[in-house]
Amino acid sequence: xxxxxxxxxxxxxxxxxxxxxxxxxxxxxxxxxxxxxxxxxxxxxxxxxxxxxxxxxxxxxxxxxxxxxxxxxxxxxxxxxxxxxxxxxxxxxxxxxxxxxxxxxxxxxxxxxxxxxxxxxxxxxxxxxxxxxxxxxxxxxxxxxxxxxxxxxxxxxxxxxxxxxxxxxxxxxxxxxxxxxxxxxxxxxxxxxxxxxxxxxxxxxxxxxxxxxxxxxxxxxxxxxxxxxxxxxxxxxxxxxxxxxxxxxxxxxxxxxxxxxxxxxxxxxxxxxxxxxxxxxxxxxxxxxxxxxxxxxxxxxxxxxxxxxxxxxxxxxxxxxxxxxxxxxxxxxxxxxxxxxxxxxxxxxxxxxxxxxxxxxxxxxxxxxxxxxxxxxxxxxxxxxxxx
Amino acid sequence: xxxxxxxxxxxxxxxxxxxxxxxxxxxxxxxxxxxxxxxxxxxxxxxxxxxxxxxxxxxxxxxxxxxxxxxxxxxxxxxxxxxxxxxxxxxxxxxxxxxxxxxxxxxxxxxxxxxxxxxxxxxxxxxxxxxxxxxxxxxxxxxxxxxxxxxxxxxxxxxxxxxxxxxxxxxxxxxxxxxxxxxxxxxxxxxxxxxxxxxxxxxxxxxxxxxxxxxxxxxxxxxxxxxxxxxxxxxxxxxxxxxxxxxxxxxxxxxxxxxxxxxxxxxxxxxxxxxxxxxxxxxxxxxxxxxxxxxxxxxxxxxxxxxxxxxxxxxxxxxxxxxxxxxxxxxxxxxxxxxxxxxxxxxxxxxxxxxxxxxxxxxxxxxxxxxxxxxxxxxxxxxxxxxxxxxxxxxxxxxxxxxxxxxxxxxxxxxxxxxxxxxxxxxxxxxxxxxxxxxxxxxxxxxxxxxxxxxxxxxxxxxxxxxxxxxxxxxxxxxxxxxxxxxxxxxxxxx
Numbered sequence: 047x048x049x050x051x052x053x054x055x056x057x058x059x060x061x062x063x064x065x066x067x068x069x070x071x072x073x074x075x076x077x078x079x080x081x082x083x084x085x086x087x088x089x090x091x092x093x094x095x096x097x098x099x100x101x102x103x104x105x106x107x108x109x110x111x112x113x114x115x116x117x118x119x120x121x122x123x124x125x126x127x128x129x130x131x132x133x134x135x136x137x138x139x140x141x142x143x144x145x146x147x148x149x150x151x152x153x154x155x156x157x158x159x160x161x162x163x164x165x166x167x168x169x170x171x172x173x174x175x176x177x178x179x180x181x182x183x184x185x186x187x188x189x190x191x192x193x194x195x196x197x198x199x200x201x202x203x204x205x206x207x208x209x210x211x212x213x214x215x216x217x218x219x220x221x222x223x224x225x226x227x228x229x230x231x232x233x234x235x236x237x238x239x240x241x242x243x244x245x246x247x248x249x250x251x252x253x254x255x256x257x258x259x260x261x262x263x264x265x266x267x268x269x270x271x272x273x274x275x276x277x278x279x280x281x282x283x284x285x286x287x288x289x290x291x292x293x294x295x296x297x298x299x300x301x302x303x304x305x306x307x308x309x310x311x312x313x314x315x316x317x318x319x320x321x322x323x324x325x326x327x328x329x330x331x332x333x334x335x336x337x338x339x340x341x342x343x344x345x346x347x348x349x350x351x352x353x354x355x356x357x358x359x360x361x362x363x364x365x366x367x368x369x370x371x372x373x374x375x376x377x378x379x380x381x382x383x384x385x386x387x388x389x390x391x392x393x394x395x396x397x398x399x400x401x402x403x404x405x406x407x408x409x410x411x412x413x414x415x416x417x418x419x420x421x422x423x424x425x426x427x428x429x430x431x432x433x434x
Numbered sequence: 435x436x437x438x439x440x441x442x443x444x445x446x447x448x449x450x451x452x453x454x455x456x457x458x459x460x461x462x463x464x465x466x467x468x469x470x471x472x473x474x475x476x477x478x479x480x481x482x483x484x485x486x487x488x489x490x491x492x493x494x495x496x497x498x499x500x501x502x503x504x505x506x507x508x509x510x511x512x513x514x515x516x517x518x519x520x521x522x523x524x525x526x527x528x529x530x531x532x533x534x535x536x537x538x539x540x541x542x543x544x545x546x547x548x549x550x551x552x553x554x555x556x557x558x559x560x561x562x563x564x565x566x567x568x569x570x571x572x573x574x575x576x577x578x579x580x581x582x583x584x585x586x587x588x589x590x591x592x593x594x595x596x597x598x599x600x601x602x603x604x605x606x607x608x609x610x611x612x613x614x615x616x617x618x619x620x621x622x623x624x625x626x627x628x629x630x631x632x633x634x635x636x637x638x639x640x641x642x643x644x645x646x647x648x649x650x651x652x653x654x655x656x657x658x659x660x661x662x663x664x665x666x667x668x669x670x671x672x673x674x675x676x677x678x679x680x681x682x683x684x685x686x687x688x689x690x691x692x693x694x695x696x697x698x699x700x701x702x703x704x705x706x707x708x709x710x711x712x713x714x715x716x717x718x719x720x721x722x723x724x725x726x727x728x729x730x731x732x733x734x735x736x737x738x739x740x741x742x743x744x745x746x747x748x749x750x751x752x753x754x755x756x757x758x759x760x761x762x763x764x765x766x767x768x769x770x771x772x773x774x775x776x777x778x779x780x781x782x783x784x785x786x787x788x789x790x791x792x793x794x795x796x797x798x799x800x801x802x803x804x805x806x807x808x809x810x811x812x813x814x815x816x817x818x819x820x821x822x823x824x825x826x827x828x829x830x831x832x833x834x835x836x837x838x839x840x841x842x843x844x845x846x847x848x849x850x851x852x853x854x855x856x857x858x859x860x861x862x863x864x865x866x867x868x869x870x871x872x873x874x875x876x877x878x879x880x881x882x883x884x885x886x887x888x889x890x891x892x893x894x895x896x897x898x899x900x901x902x903x904x905x906x907x908x909x910x911x912x913x914x915x916x917x918x919x920x921x922x923x924x925x926x927x928x929x
Contacts, residue, residue, distance in 0.1 A: 425499075430464065
């Protein structure tokens with residue numbers, strides 16, 4: 047983050063909590079033992095990992111032995127989808143929602159290229175999947191279903207409990223990408239029968255490059271990486287000890303502070319929503335109530351998203367265009383999430399995402415609203431398509 | 435390639451120059467479309483070939499906004515020729531270096547919008563001239579080494595521009611929009627051929643203009659082509675284009691720019707007649723590429739200001755020149771026979787434009803031999819697709835649109851020793867004609883010509899020294915004296 051700029055892109059990545067950094071430092075400065083080694087430095091590393099496993103499990107209502115550390119959300123999603131498919135190779139049908147993160151979409155596309163049939167569940171105008179549609183889409187040959195807990199772009203929360211119930215009744219494993227949801231929504235896998243669930247550290251004030259996959263006991267999953275058999279044989283490779291320790295600390299803090307954070311974020315979110323909607327030609331995307339505490343996603347008539355994001359950046363405000371993973375790559379590509387929600391391509395090009403965090407202040411939000419109004423009107427003056 | 439913007443881009447984004455629209459613009463140009471995510475609009479105020487004022491608006495990414503702003507700064511207040519010379523590279527330089535990968539399109543988009551605004555200016559200046567045909571040809575010569583080169587994006591016209599430049603001329607390139615069948619026409623910018631021709635000119639450091647001749651081309655070439663087929667004739671659209679469109683439009687632009695000459699990439703030569711009859715056209719050095727057969731209708735006063743530099747070169751040399759100078763066009767394929775029918779299915783094209791009535795296939799004595807689905811499917815000399823079984827091959831010998839009859843006969847029936855030619859254009863006195871050529875790449879046949887009266891300013895009858903086969907009304911007949919083109923006309927019906 048640039049010094050002095052107001053950061054409103056927490057859905058892309060959150061700043062590292064100083065308390066998390068403290069928890070990581072001993073492992074960055076220390077002996078650097080390999081957790082698999084028998085000696086004392088190795089044992090110390092192992093202990094840090096197991097402690098983190100307990101904290102991450104606590105955040106999700108899981109048992110520690112159901113948590114497997116990975117390099118992040120994308121790896122967790124891939125491991126779940128490819129691993130579930132490979133564990134039941136006779137079944138060649140996969141169901142995913144049309145609004146999944148690129149990691150899930152990409153894994154599904156990969157399976158498609160290997161002869162799988164993929165059903166992509168449509169969503170309503172708010173971006174929600176209907177449990178009835180899911181029930182209709184399931185077949186005896188369905189190897190797995192993937193529906194995210196909450197959407198990374200528009201912030202809509204899916205009816206995961208109902209979807210999971212449909213899957214449980216039909217005996218089909220459900221993978222939920224909870225990368226955006228973890229730390230913002232109460233996730234309890236002991237009451238919601240998902241089979242696997244992906245989480246990421248850097249969306250909850252932990253370091254980048256570390257994540258985890260929850261795998262319910264009894265769910266069969268084949269590994270996609272092979273080697274030293276770490277993480278119960280599911281994810282070979284020497285563990286990222288400092289990262290995992292940081293993820294553990296971040297998860298513990300998230301569990302402890304969730305209510306307070308959510309209340310704070312929701313207050314800012316509402317302040318932002320009412321401020322931006324006061325401008326003409328600005329529309330909120332995603333479900334009005336069933337949405338993440340920190341997410342504001344907008345379509346702005348007559349303004350193209352990238353130029354708005356860079357304009358705001360130049361005057362000191364960092365926000366996201368679409369989802370951060372999709373932007374910055376070559377050329378213009380309308381967000382498949384907005385297209386699935388029935389928006390036109392021109393609308394999809396005008397979408398920006400503002401996401402607050404636990405440390406965002408009311409003053410920052412006020413300052414942002416002024417900057418936003420300036421940027422939008424300047425870009426509209428420039429636009430040949432916008433008549434005020 | 436960087437994946438972030440240079441500070442110059444951000445500066446133009448936050449402080450864009452010349453934003454807005456001129457109320458009384460000489461020209462307006464827009465490129466892109468909302469569903470692509472980018473739209474650029476330029477309005478220009480042009481007086482005496484200077485771009486006195488430029489305003490722009492952009493909806494799009496930061497690269498597009500910044501490119502529009504930087505372009506308006508580069509061209510505002512300067513000469514039209516300098517504006518038309520600004521390349522993507524110049525623009526990139528003004529933006530502090532290469533744009534992030536995938537953003538290069540911004541340069542094309544804003545340049546295209548500016549060029550369309552300038553094109554709009556020319557179209558306004560031309561008024562009906564670019565619809566009806568340019569008649570106000572200037573006479574007299576200043577002797578200046580200035581030339582407008584008609585370029586298509588292909589190797590021949592690019593090398594033409596290059597050779598003129600290397601010969602010390604001030605060169606301005608012009609590409610004509612002729613029809614909507616161009617490659618890439620459906621994309622939101624100009625067709626690929628226009629963009630490519632512009633890029634090619636810019637890479638040579640030359641200014642580039644576009645002129646919209648779609649109406650003129652439709653009226654004088656495409657309608658004529660379709661109508662001619664419907665009348666049972668065999669038209670040559672390149673001939674009509676050369677007679678009414680290409681050279682006239684290039685001359686119009688030359689006159690507007692105060693330029694002396696026009697040049698095209700045709701393989702032909704313009705030579706001074708030693709007898710003081712002014713200029714005439716002559717066959718090129720590369721006889722395999724000879725295009726004099728389609729150039730005969732160029733008016734003599736236009737020919738007098740025309741240069742065909744490729745007439746002195748063989749095609750292989752032209753390709754080598756392009757290669758040596760690093761022109762990206764060096765390997766482009768040869769252009770189509772008929773530019774507005776890229777798939778070559780001209781029957782299908784004509785059928786879409788005119789209703790085809792079924793009719794009779796008859797022999798020379800008038801006996802019905804079968805039925806056909808429309809005279810537009812037939813042309814004199816045709817052997818395939820007649821659909822009538824016969825012991826010896828049948829040929830179409832005549833098409834009679836009035837009665838809907840297609841007359842067929844033996845090959846010998848196609849033989850003729852007399853060709854009636856009208857719609858004449860002479861570079862030299864008709865009596866100089868020694869031979870006549872009736873097909874593209876055909877052999878000239880020795881002939882004598884005899885004047886006859888005609889209803890459109892004279893017709894001649896060419897008496898051939900040897901018989902020719904399958905002469906169809908509508909084809910060109912071009913008269914030669916040795917290498918020189920004496921003149922030409924259109925084959926008329928022998929009735």
